[in-house]
Amino acid sequence: MTTAVGNLSIAVQRRFGRQRLRKIILGSIPFAVMIAIWHANTVFDWLPPVFIPPIGDVWEAIFFLQEDCAGFVALVMLDNSCLITTHVFSSIGRVILAAIVGLPLGIAFGILCGMSRTLSKFLEPVGVFANSISGIAWIPLAIVWFGVGWVTTLFIMLNTIFWLMFFNSMLGVRSVAKVYEESVLTMGGSRWDVIKQVYLPGAMPSIITGMRMSMGFGWRALIAAEMIGGDSGLGFMIFTSAAEFKIEEVFLGVIFISIIFMATDKYLLAPLEKWTVERWGLVWRPT
């Protein structure tokens, strides 16, 4: 029995590596504690289920919401009958769309402004103005302009992503040591070579911070926008479910939001960081 456990633990360690295993275990402890308290609440009946639903109810809500789904086609077409997938995919779709449009635009303008004093004199005040009004403060105006739906939610998210990305890229470019640019120029490099080979990689630490920040704030802004100005998405789902006192659906929505966000960070942004700035020795790496 003990040897079986020992063998298993050795096998697991081989599979993941000691360090990674340690990291996974340490990282999961707070969640395990939270889930335990949550479950204890149900068992010992501290707070009534209208405030905190049993874990089982939240799990069942997935199937309940998806119950009427009329097959695969309806699911993919984001049909209103497939509630859970429609809401999840609407939110994810907006995030992806806003990221595809907003991140490159923010990076491009940020780099240009970081390089050119004239352009930055032109765009920086607008940026400060836009940043002074937080993303969600635009929601009422966006609803007036675009009505309730996709456009409003996208606009809110884009607005948040673009300016954060813009400022971070601009500061990133300005922090790149002049000598790198000079060395590329003295090797016969063009402006374009300097942008590609110096500014973009040199600003990478800031750009990644910018991506983390803009995806974080953008995702939050999106949820808020969906609540008030949307007709689908996880924010919309949470908001409408709360209005109908379907507390287990609210919980489900919140859990989905955090899982999706954590997955984006872990599987997209963190690897990007690892493959660029960490490999280049541009950021300090904790041991």
Next chain:
Amino acid sequence: MDDGGREVARARHCCNEIIITGAAMNSMTPKLVVEGLTHYYPDEYTGESVHALEDINLELYEGELVSVVGPSGCGKSTLLNILAGLLPYKIGTASVDGNVIHGPGPDRGVVFQEHAILPWRTVAKNIGHGLEIRRVPQAEREKRVQEFIDLVGLTGFEDKFPHELSGGMKQRCQVARTLCSDPVVMLMDEPFAAVDAQTRITLQEELNRIAMATHKTILFITHSVEEAAFLADRCLVFSARPGRLKEIVKIDIPREQRNWTNMNDNAIFISARDRILASVREEVSIAVEE
């Protein structure tokens, strides 16, 4: 001129005749020519300008290593930046291979004092960067890169990133990067100032070996009189600011004989070094008095 004798040429205020002597010895056309170069830095805030260089004239011949020494702030880096094309100038002319310098270009390779190799490129990709910019085909590029990696002793570190190298290795990588682009002249601004004394000696011997192997034309700026005398065929001493060419000291020692085990016993080296040192110290005391 006194006891150091024949080997040491010396001039005050006007250096033209000495340059002509250099030219007479070397009947080729010079690779780098500077005529009447004067530079002022404008000061945006006070309106006054800093007079950094005054009437610099010099010529560099093919395969020659010329060092520049002078008190701190006398305009050595200013001269190098102008020659590199990184600093626009108005008074005088500077040209490489007959082409007037207007901006940076691959005919002049620069080795900077700071670590200037790109942190996001591996050693090999840094060294081949100039060729990549010129779109040299990959196969040829890799061959050339390997040649220079071996030349500067970085074999085995091709795929490392700069942060994995020591300070001396980073400077070797920078030297290799500049050599690999095959510039007409190589401009070096205190390239070994930031490394420890021991590494510095090794790097000096290595540069001597590289100069011998590649016959590059090199302008080498340094704070160290010893370094200048060890490496240079001619050493230019600058006056305190505004920098003028005060004196040219010739050091006629074949490159094969230059290594630190012999040099300290070499009479030519010693007299040249002492001559340069005395000349620089005079200027430093002027600079301090000001």
